[in-house]
Amino acid sequence: MIVIEIEKPGGPEVLKVVDRQRRRPGPGEVLIRVIASGVNRPDVQQRRGLYPPPPGASDIPGLDVAGIVEEVGEGVETLQVGTPICALVNGGGYAELCLAPAVQCMPIPRGLSFIEGASLPEVFFTAWNNLIWLARLAEGETLLIQGGASGVGMAGIQIARHLRRATVFATAGTPQKREICLSVGATAAFDYRGAWDDEIRDQTHGLGVDVVLDGQAGPRTQRQLDLLKPDGRLVFIASHDGETAEVNIRSLVRRRLTITGSTLRPRPAEYKGRLARELVAQVWPLIEDGRIKTYIHQAVDFHQVRDAHAILDDNRQIGKVVLVVDPTMAATVPEPLPALQLT
Known part of the structure; x- marks a missing residue:
């Protein structure tokens, strides 16, 4: 072959x-x-x-x-x-x-x-695993997806909007990509090189978000933690901007924040099989009727x-x-x- x-x-x-x-x-x-x-x-x-x-x-x-x-x-x-x-x-x-x-x-x-x-498969498995299982995104919560025009980003925006009725903010690097984020359900999209955290605070009347999904990490980590509401969750799927970060542990403890990460590839087949069954039961029908693309x-x-x-x-x-x-x-x-x- x-x-x-x-x-x-x-x-x-x-x-x-x-x-x-x-x-x-x-x-x-x-x-x-x-x-x-x-x-x-x-x-x-x-x-x-x-x-x-x-x-x-x-x-x-x-x-x-x-x-x-x-x-x-x-x-x-x-x-x-x-x-x-x-x-x-x-x-x-x-x-x-x-x-x-x-x-x-x-x-x-x-x-x-x-x-x-x-x-x-890869983008919807990743989005579901991180948003639904790890971040425990709940009905009506507020979510920030960094890199919303990626495959995982667009899958995550649509899952959050259609299955959790979440308010979704996204970042992307070009006007065209930000327009795509809006077209798949993001409430607003911002340039990741700009003051996206302040813009989201303005949009949420200073409340911030419940969940952040990020693949960059590095120097933006504390900015993301500062944007979380009490009991908020920050989930990393990669660390392209840096494998280490300095964070304020006192603030993390005081506001009961969660930081977690995931790599799906080493997980056993049984774990991925459960993901597959949930996707087919809950996401595939929305793809078939055109609500998720x-x-x-x-x-x-x-x-x-x-x-x-x-x-x-x-x-x-x-x-x-x-x-x-x-x-x-x-x-x-x-x-x-x-x-x-x-x-």
């Missing part, structure tokens, strides 16, 4: 198209013939040598795919050969064939193509993977960049399979 390999840490030029031997699914796994694969920020960090795969995971980048079940492993009863699915994987998505735990596979929402299906910035040919990574390196993307592995099928909308169960 053809795969994309990281030759050594570096820029997009270190991504190589190579041949590798096809693998067989183990117990509880399926082998997916990949039609499209999502490109995500963790792939870029892995390419740079900053995010090594967890033990046992493939060294091939790629965390979400859409395709057709090619082979099922022992004990898999919920999926059959020929079933169209999308899946969160632990690595290996930049390939013609990819292994996935069966519990991390989901139906492609009705009406979506394989390209659109490949854009869903996925945004494709660009679909890039598999062999032009360096171009795809250059888009993320330059921070040009709005929504998701997707690799087209099988151009004959990528834009196809698969037949819905209502019998597909994830129990």
Whole structure:
């Protein structure tokens, strides 16, 4: 099978198209013939040598795919050969064939193509895990998402608005990106290089927000803590602006604030399987009726993977960049399979 390999840490030029031997699914796994694969920020960090795969995971980048079940492993009863699915994987998505735990596979929402299906798993798993499970975002609370025009950002804005009726503020680096944040449900969007914290205080009559979701950290950390209401929660999904920060512990204790972080990739399949079931039950119907949308910035040919990574390196993307592995099928909308169960 053809795969994309990281030759050594570096820029997009270190991504190589190579041949590798096809693998067989183990117990509880399926082998997916990949039609499209999502490109995500963790792939870029892995390419740079900053995010090594967890033990046992493939060294091939790629965390979400859409395709057709090619082979099922022992004990898999919920999926059959020929079933169209999308899946969160632990690595290996930049390939013609990819292994996935069966519990991390989901139906492609009705009406979506394989390209659109490949854009869903990583960003919606991440948004749901961090906002609903870790931040415990409650009905009617107020949320700030830093980087609202990213795939995770747009997924988070829509989940918060439609499933928690939250007031959502977002930051983004260009007027176009801020307009996108507003179009998917943000109440207001601000330039992350500006006085976004003061602007949010103005919008909330000095109250601030209940939850902040951030991937930058570094020097903005205390500004975010200062913006939280009592009992507020700050959740980090990355630390691109710095791995350390100085914070006011006395204020944190006095106002009962929570700081937490998450990496989803090392989590066991059982954990991700529970996430998958909640997404299919609560988010997929909203995608199917059009209330929640996925945004494709660009679909890039598999062999032009360096171009795809250059888009993320330059921070040009709005929504998701997707690799087209099988151009004959990528834009196809698969037949819905209502019998597909994830129990």
